[in-house]
Amino acid sequence: MARSGCPRYDAGMPLTNLPDRYGAVSKLLHWSVFVLFAYQFVGANIMTRLPRDARVFGMNGDFFYDWHKSIGLVLLGLAIARLIWRRTTPLPQWHPSLSEPERGIVHRLETWLYWLMFVMPVTGYLFVMAGGYGVKLFGITDLPNPIGKQPSWSGIV
């Protein structure tokens, strides 16, 4: 295989982004968020439809609720990490085949997706805390409720 003469290219996948490709950290953040988001939608559909006392793959509704809330909070942490990484690491250059309007559309879509990465877990968290349902982190330990039960919020969250 041809060697570029640049040690960062030749050492395999770089950790940080290069002008022509994403590095390992960006890829890891991207794919972990993708996989966990996919889980959130599948898990949420199971938990909200599962009859009481029924099981899927041996797990009951409580299990799915605990894991949905916990993974949601992990996703919030990943969203923060992604934003910090995005703000502090240069991106690869745009592919030359993309026109200015196409770059604008991609940029706007990316901004929306970033907002969603925060809005989904934060509203979910506010919903369960204001409702007094709480979060049992991965079914192990109850998280404190910093806002307390908020009956007056019903209908908002």
Ligand code: HEM
């Ligand atoms: C990126 C993170 C999240 C995504 C993508 C997500 C997505 C979803 C989806 C698609 C539903 C099903 C809605 C329906 O069909 O009625 C749902 C329901 C739910 N989510 Fe999340 N969620 C996230 C984070 C959270 C967090 C952090 C919590 C709480 C700490 C949470 C708590 C809930 C609860 C309690 C429900 C059930 C609501 C009901 O029973 O009507 N979610 N979520």
